[in-house]
Each structure stands twice: as structure tokens, then as C-alpha cells.
Amino acid sequence: MRRFPPTIPKSSRLLYGAIGIAIFFAVWWILTAPMFTEVETRRVAIDGPTGEVESYKEVRHEVSRAIVNPPGLETPGNTFRRAFEIGLPQHILASTLRILIGFLISVSLAVPLGIAMGLFPRLRALVSPIVSLMRPLPSIAWVPLFAIWFGVDETQKLAVIFVGSFAAALIYTVEATLKVDPDLIRAATNLGAGRRQLLTRVLLPAALPNILSGLKVVLAICWTCVISAEIVGGQFGLGTLIWTKKELSDTAAVLVGMASISVVVLVMDAAFTLAERRLVPWMFLRRGAS
Amino acid sequence: MRIVAGLLLALLSLGCGAQDDDTIVYAGSAWYGHAPVWVGIQKGIFKKHGFRVEERKFGSSSDRINALEADNAQFASLGEVAMLTAMSRDRRGFYWIGCQNIAPGNEGLVAVGGITSIADLKGKKIALQRITSIHLTVALLLEEAGLDITKDVTVVNVTDSTVVDIVRRGDAAAGGMWEPYYTDLRELDGATVLGTDKDTSIYKRFQTMSGPDVICASKAWVDKDPARAKRFFEAYWEAVAWCKAHPTELLDLVVAHIGKERVAVEIALKNFQWLTWDEQRDMLSNDRMFGQAQVASELLQRLGQLESIPEFKNWTRLDWFQQ
Structure with a gap:
């Protein structure tokens, strides 16, 4: 009859623990590391000759993106x-x-x-x-x-x-x-x-x-x-x-x-x-x- | 089971006060700078223009920015310092629409226990709320007296009325806060006002507070229908103009809304200059708010609160205002 509760040797426990932590960090890294680039349109204020804002232009800005971007979450x-x-x-x-x-x-x-x-x-x-x-x-x-x-x-x-x-x-x-x-x-x-x-x-x-x-x-x-x-x-x-x-x-x-x-x-x-x-x-x- | 789950969800939405799609949520607090929204709701100004507005209280300005970015609130009045810190983190989920008021003289540094000059504060504790306008005011007041807020005094970081309690107990030699708590500080036994935001270099140069009130809006909401958003802010600034035109009625409304003593509210409101829609273009200029925001950002950077100075003009919508 199997022992209850089932147990595993200490060395396996440590190994599984390490794997669990590695998975945690891997998921974190996958969520936050720049994976793809995205073209974003940003408004940029244009100053006139007086130095005051005269108009805006839309600038296409290529940004590296992650699934979750800062400040939501930073990389590990x-x-x-x-x-x-x-x-x-x-x-x-x-x-x-x-x-x-x-x-x-x-x-x-x-x-x-x-x-x-x-x-x-x-x-x-x-x-x-x-x-x-x-x-x-x-x-x-x-x-x-x-x-x-x-x-x-x-x-x-x-x-x-x-x-x-x-x-x-x-x-x-x-x-x-x-x-x-x-x-x-x-x-x-x-x-x-x-x-x-x-x-x-x-x-x-x-x-x-x-x-x-x-x-x-x-x-x-x-x-x-x-x-x-x-x-x-x-x-x-x-x-x-x-x-x-x-x-x-x-x-x-x-x-x-x-x-x-x-x-x-x-x-x-x-x-x-x-x-x-x-x-x-x-x-x-x-x-x-x- | 599905019916039970549906019922529970419906109850949850009721309990959380979920709004329908047409309701515009305003993120506010008990500060007098939110008065135009109280006026807009109570006097039916928003309704007249076809908008339904609901106010929700958010403790801190940074929480209001979070609400705007998540589109949980569509517009908010908040302290400029929180806006600048969010911009410096490249948070782009909101617009800086304008500035509804300038209210210098409504925040200051008050000492007790026989301290009568800022120089006497060396080595002492000052209670204030960090990363807010009062932090900048106190830093500038100390700077002018030859003291460094990061080295010569200990800042005790507390919020709202706790500043008053701490100074009353003698746990800090001085406290800095804005209204309505500034009045409470001045009423403490042996209180001496060491300076207000009107004594700072920022006020002398730009005639603004150290961190004025600003109106921000959710970018997602504005971009969805910019024309409607513009119409809404015209209605909002109609409420601001009402505040400017009806000081006595405004006083009654604010007293009823926040439950403070009439005399204290009257003194505070006297310092308010309400800025109309037509004045926004002049306010958002290098001589006023933009120049002030630049100086405030540089100071925040010196205090270690900003990593970089944001290009704050890129968050504005000056195209809405008359040249």
C-alpha cells in the first residue's frame, strides 16, 4: 500500500522547488521582456518663433513592446x-x-x-x-x-x-x-x-x-x-x-x-x-x- | 447556477457603483479646487449640455492618475506634482487639459514651540506629505533660508489631518499642509506661519502655486470622441466661470459640501482665482504654467523624485483653445 501522504526524497523536493522558481522567473521575463516592436503615433508639441506651442504633429514612433510594459511591471x-x-x-x-x-x-x-x-x-x-x-x-x-x-x-x-x-x-x-x-x-x-x-x-x-x-x-x-x-x-x-x-x-x-x-x-x-x-x-x- | 452567478455579479456592480457608459466619472477629493464639478452637478450645468457626471473620491493625486489611465475615471483635478512624476515615467494614458484655478496662499509652513524663523528648523522634524506641492513649497522656503530639505531637517511623511495631529503632539517642530488643514495648523497654540507658497521663488516668477491644480483627462476617453470631449470641457469651464461670477453662492455650496466652518472656507476661497476657458491659452504658456512646470520638475529631480524631466507639452491639448 502506498504511504499517505505521499512523499518524495529531499533531493527531488529541492529540484522541483528550483524548477518552480525558474518557471516563475521565466513567466515574468516572458511577460516583461521586449518581444515585438510597435509603431505608435505620438503627439509632439511644436513651438513657434515665440517659443510657445503653435501646433502639434503626429510622430510615428517605433517602440519595443512587451506583453506587460513598464510602469505596470519591470523585467526581472x-x-x-x-x-x-x-x-x-x-x-x-x-x-x-x-x-x-x-x-x-x-x-x-x-x-x-x-x-x-x-x-x-x-x-x-x-x-x-x-x-x-x-x-x-x-x-x-x-x-x-x-x-x-x-x-x-x-x-x-x-x-x-x-x-x-x-x-x-x-x-x-x-x-x-x-x-x-x-x-x-x-x-x-x-x-x-x-x-x-x-x-x-x-x-x-x-x-x-x-x-x-x-x-x-x-x-x-x-x-x-x-x-x-x-x-x-x-x-x-x-x-x-x-x-x-x-x-x-x-x-x-x-x-x-x-x-x-x-x-x-x-x-x-x-x-x-x-x-x-x-x-x-x-x-x-x-x-x-x- | 448561472442565474446565481448573474445575480451575484449584478449585486457586485450595484455595490461598487458601476456606472453606465454615458456617465462621466470625475476623480476628486475634499479640496476646494474640485468646486467647479460640485457646481456643474448641483447647478445642472453638465446636464444642460447633455452630460451626466458622477464624482468619486480618490485619496491621492497619483491614484487619480491611475484611474484616468485605466479609464475608470474620465477626468480629474489633481496636483501638478503627481502629473509630472507620471509623465516622467512615460505614462501616456492621460492628457493635461488645463488649469482651472490658481490659489496661492492656501498652503504654508507652520511652526510651534517658540520657533519663529525657518533657520530655527535646522536639525528639527517637519511633517508634510512628500511628493506633493507642499513638499516643493517647503523645499523652496528652506532653500531661500539657506537650508537643504534633504540634509538639514528630517521630513516626516504624513497625510492630510495627520500633519496637524503630529505638530499638535510636538512630534514635529513644524508642519506644512494645504487647506483645509492649513487653517487647523495656524490655529494650534503658539503657531507661527513661517512662509506660504506666495513666498517661494516659483510664485515670485510665475504667480502660481508651487504645484498648482491641473485638469487631466483619460486619453482613451478623449481619443474615442475628441469633439465630444472638447464640448464636455467647455461645459466644465462654464462651471468654472460660474464659480468666478458667484463667489457668495459658491461659498454656500462649498460649506454645505465639505462641512467645514464657513469662516475658514471663506478665507481659503478668497485666495482662489478661477481661470476661464479663454484664459487657458495664456496659462499654458512659458511665462506661466509651462515655465513653472519646468522649474518644478528640476526641483523634483534635485529632490530625487524624478529621474528625467518630462516633455510635458506633448501631453497637452492646446489645439482646443483659441490662439
Whole structure:
């Protein structure tokens, strides 16, 4: 019987991944590289003897055309070149630092509260309605209000990241705590574990893998928050870069900003997985065994 | 299934306010420079000439250019700076039709916290909206005081009323904005007006704002029926002439439209010179708008916002106006 879900060796996975990326760039290049020439009629203003516009002439102008022309979309080569012209490292650094600080503030409050909510149903009943009201609000909705309350400096940006990620971090933690196998708690209690031991030796280690999985998602949510927060008042940051360059129809720079977010998220994700391996090594042993 | 899909599409079109083919969509905002369209609709001027016009709000001038190029809107009033940046990117999906007003004195740089001169701003933060007329105004005001906007101050890029909030909170030493927010800036505690667009070299040379209002039209729409488009703009400029001839009624209409205090609107509208159809040819000349656009483009290039200076005359339709 075939194994389910079907898998392929790691080397094949890498090969298929590389082919997928190559296809993506090939399609992009096909869409944007000049493929044919087109004769276009352009109006050209003709100045009279006084230097003022006197008439217009129609000039036949041969232009190289692609399926999608700039400023709609630049070629991969032009987009790649643009990455070196727009001070990208400063923008990446600014956004990443904001994310990390905002994420840490959010997590340091949401995780203890989430565990407490998982353990105490009355507290859960008290806080849940507020979280339910906050959760559907997209981070961008907070931007105008926070600009008035906190200005447009770092406080405003961290506040947007915090409110945008707090509810998600809290819900993941509550869910992870509620999912802990009650038999584990019962067994530990029967073996004489005290409250503190139950919390530190049983509940936390059992809930941690699910908490960390949730926080990985929260970290990605933080990126949507920082891009919203950087719409206003930013000097540096990928959000500032994207919004400013959009005003100049500089689509190559906008794409570079977007691609940078993806790359940084991938790097952060890998770093998070490494941290997970350190914090919950048994989860990876279990996954490896299965 | 098909009926359900059809119904959903119909609902979507209703929800998105899709217009029929004859409706001419105008891309506007809350700025007083859009008043001729409000007049044209409310006073029935467009209707009299057989046109149905619908106004839609677009936050930024660059979004209005996008709407024109996509033919989602057929004409728009926007800031000249956005038009020049689009032209410098060789975006050819629109025409520069004319200039409906000159309103100098309606944007300026205001400082708080005891700052009384532009020189005092060295090393401080200024809140303004980048790549707009106020960006040029502030750059020119600083230049005349011996300061470089790219080196001597920090520009905090914010939009509309946020400029006022930022300066009120003390997060920036000064703010630059246009009406109606310029009035709000001047009303802050301890506010000092450091300069307006009337104090810039552009105004002294061309008697225009740093980035005046311009009227642009979708190229696809104009080229489809140039004679009809010309007739439409004659109707539009009839509405502009109405604005010029009826200042008191215009004030009532604008106050009702934007919901601002009457006194503030009255002060702002006093600075407006409405330019008629007959005046367009003189406005779009080297001594006025073309000369100004050249200087503005050069400044934008120095600020790193334009890669090349556009041949903006090629986007115009001066053949519509009397020589």
C-alpha cells in the first residue's frame, strides 16, 4: 500500500522547488521582456518663433513592446538592479527591528494571559468577549487612531504591531493550553505533583509545541501590521518604501520591497524553527519517528 | 447556477457603483479646487449640455492618475506634482487639459514651540506629505533660508489631518499642509506661519502655486470622441466661470459640501482665482504654467523624485483653445 501522504526524497523536493522558481522567473521575463516592436503615433508639441506651442504633429514612433510594459511591471533584471539603488538594507533593518520588538511585547503579555485563561474558565469568560471584538479588526484600522494618540514615531508603529498580533497570540495560547491531554494532568496529580510542578513540568511542556506553532503564524501577522503602521511618518521601513515608491509609479522598487518581506519572513521562519528545535526537541523526535 | 452567478455579479456592480457608459466619472477629493464639478452637478450645468457626471473620491493625486489611465475615471483635478512624476515615467494614458484655478496662499509652513524663523528648523522634524506641492513649497522656503530639505531637517511623511495631529503632539517642530488643514495648523497654540507658497521663488516668477491644480483627462476617453470631449470641457469651464461670477453662492455650496466652518472656507476661497476657458491659452504658456512646470520638475529631480524631466507639452491639448 502506498504511504499517505505521499512523499518524495529531499533531493527531488529541492529540484522541483528550483524548477518552480525558474518557471516563475521565466513567466515574468516572458511577460516583461521586449518581444515585438510597435509603431505608435505620438503627439509632439511644436513651438513657434515665440517659443510657445503653435501646433502639434503626429510622430510615428517605433517602440519595443512587451506583453506587460513598464510602469505596470519591470523585467526581472531591472527589478533586481533597483534593489541596489534604494537603500534596501536600512529599510529591512528598520522593519525587522520593529517586528521583533512588537512581537516580543505582544508575546510576553499574551502567553501568560493565554495560559491563565486556559486554566481559569472565569477569566476566560471575562476576557474572551473583548478579544472577540478586537480580533476581526485589521491592523490598518488602528493606524489613524494611533497616529493621533501616539504620534508617528516608533510608539505608534509598535502599538499597531501589538494590537494586530496580541489577539492572535492570545487565542493560539489559550487553544494550546486547552488541548493539553487531561490524562497527563490527572497522572501528575495522582503522583503528587503540586500546582507549581503541574504548571512548569506538565502543562507548559505539553502546551509549548502548539504555542510555538501559533507564534510562528503570529510573527507573519506582525509583518502585515508593520506595513500598515509604516504608511504614516516613516523615514525607513519596507512599508514606507512601498507606499512612497507607489506614489512615484516605481513598480520595480515596490516589488523589491514586497520580495524583501517574503525573504525576511522566510529567514525569520527558519530562525524560529531552529529555536523550536532547542525549546521542544521531543516534538521533532516524534515527527522524525513518524 | 448561472442565474446565481448573474445575480451575484449584478449585486457586485450595484455595490461598487458601476456606472453606465454615458456617465462621466470625475476623480476628486475634499479640496476646494474640485468646486467647479460640485457646481456643474448641483447647478445642472453638465446636464444642460447633455452630460451626466458622477464624482468619486480618490485619496491621492497619483491614484487619480491611475484611474484616468485605466479609464475608470474620465477626468480629474489633481496636483501638478503627481502629473509630472507620471509623465516622467512615460505614462501616456492621460492628457493635461488645463488649469482651472490658481490659489496661492492656501498652503504654508507652520511652526510651534517658540520657533519663529525657518533657520530655527535646522536639525528639527517637519511633517508634510512628500511628493506633493507642499513638499516643493517647503523645499523652496528652506532653500531661500539657506537650508537643504534633504540634509538639514528630517521630513516626516504624513497625510492630510495627520500633519496637524503630529505638530499638535510636538512630534514635529513644524508642519506644512494645504487647506483645509492649513487653517487647523495656524490655529494650534503658539503657531507661527513661517512662509506660504506666495513666498517661494516659483510664485515670485510665475504667480502660481508651487504645484498648482491641473485638469487631466483619460486619453482613451478623449481619443474615442475628441469633439465630444472638447464640448464636455467647455461645459466644465462654464462651471468654472460660474464659480468666478458667484463667489457668495459658491461659498454656500462649498460649506454645505465639505462641512467645514464657513469662516475658514471663506478665507481659503478668497485666495482662489478661477481661470476661464479663454484664459487657458495664456496659462499654458512659458511665462506661466509651462515655465513653472519646468522649474518644478528640476526641483523634483534635485529632490530625487524624478529621474528625467518630462516633455510635458506633448501631453497637452492646446489645439482646443483659441490662439
